[in-house]
Amino acid sequence: MTPLGPGAKTRLGLGAAALGNLYTEVTDEQARATVDAAWERGIRYFDTAPHYGLGLSERRLGAALRGRPREEYLISTKVGRRLEPSRAGGDDLANGFAVPATHRRVWDFTADGIRRTLEESLARLGLDRVDLVYLHDPDDHAEQAFREGYPALERLRSEGVVAAIGAGMNQADMLARFVHDTDVDVVLCAGRYTLLDRSARTRLLPAALAHGTRVVLGGPFNSGLLADPGPEARYDYTRAPAELVQRALVLKETAERHGTTLRAAALTFCAAHPAVTGVLVGARHPAEVHDCAEQFAAPVPDAFWQELLDRGLLLEGERP
Numbered sequence: 001m002t003p004l005g006p007g008a009k010t011r012l013g014l015g016a017a018a019l020g021n022l023y024t025e026v027t028d029e030q031a032r033a034t035v036d037a038a039w040e041r042g043i044r045y046f047d048t049a050p051h052y053g054l055g056l057s058e059r060r061l062g063a064a065l066r067g068r069p070r071e072e073y074l075i076s077t078k079v080g081r082r083l084e085p086s087r088a089g090g091d092d093l094a095n096g097f098a099v100p101a102t103h104r105r106v107w108d109f110t111a112d113g114i115r116r117t118l119e120e121s122l123a124r125l126g127l128d129r130v131d132l133v134y135l136h137d138p139d140d141h142a143e144q145a146f147r148e149g150y151p152a153l154e155r156l157r158s159e160g161v162v163a164a165i166g167a168g169m170n171q172a173d174m175l176a177r178f179v180h181d182t183d184v185d186v187v188l189c190a191g192r193y194t195l196l197d198r199s200a201r202t203r204l205l206p207a208a209l210a211h212g213t214r215v216v217l218g219g220p221f222n223s224g225l226l227a228d229p230g231p232e233a234r235y236d237y238t239r240a241p242a243e244l245v246q247r248a249l250v251l252k253e254t255a256e257r258h259g260t261t262l263r264a265a266a267l268t269f270c271a272a273h274p275a276v277t278g279v280l281v282g283a284r285h286p287a288e289v290h291d292c293a294e295q296f297a298a299p300v301p302d303a304f305w306q307e308l309l310d311r312g313l314l315l316e317g318e319r320p
Helices: 028-040 056-065 111-125 139-158 173-181 204-211 242-257 262-272 286-297 302-310
Strands: 011-015 045-047 074-079 081-085 097-100 103-107 130-136 162-169 186-190 214-218 276-282
Touching: 011 028, 011 286, 028 056, 028 286, 045 276, 056 074, 056 111, 074 111, 081 111, 111 130, 111 139, 130 139, 130 186, 139 162, 139 173, 162 173, 173 186, 173 204, 186 204, 204 214, 242 262, 242 302, 262 276, 262 286, 276 286
Parallel strands: 011 045, 011 276, 045 074, 074 130, 130 162, 162 186, 186 214, 214 276
Antiparallel strands: 081 103
């Protein structure tokens, strides 16, 4: 199976950060049921990382997929944060995960670090290969990522260890540089092309189209604000500012008035761009998976998009 090949209909994928106890605990049984629900809904792309729960997400995802036909699904993980054993004790909530702090993260975009990190990920997943590897959040490590990390991934691809390589970040500008200056196959852009933030539209998405680079969008709900707007909602992993909550509530009211949901509109908006080949949703419970699959497939009336245009909430070139 070609990883997220161009020309095909945009696919829905499961982002597995929540399976690593993002914010709150998830049981092993609930994690497996969530992956089972994704499989039941036809989801065949799964994304994880060592960062998610200090390896817990990878272990749970690998266990849940064990026994599934390997040729029928795609899996991606990430490199750049190497896990080292730690005796510090306590928990990892400072990094967002409700797990014991058994390890510490070490930034490492060296060639040796990338190979070691990938080998450890494969062991946790219980796999002999993954389909796609991303450089993970190299924001503050650009020089090493471009000078050492990317060439290391290129060698892994040429050796057939991985089928595709890329970079995954919560920003668009450096991803545009990867598209321009390297031969990455895919970039994963989280939260920067949504109904609340279209910054990826300026450079990244046009560059991807011009270079034939595939784009996967993560964070279509901006950490939850576009799924269930309210004063306690998160935006980019922290509590949402009041002005963004108000914008999201306006979008929700408009969607419901047109007989749809804000969740459906958020997913449709992401999936509609011609550079996008995948949209990742996070879920910690089977019901969330089923809801995302239903919303992803639900049609959004043209009248909704037209009203957003008329009210200046959308630009003409952004209309799905």
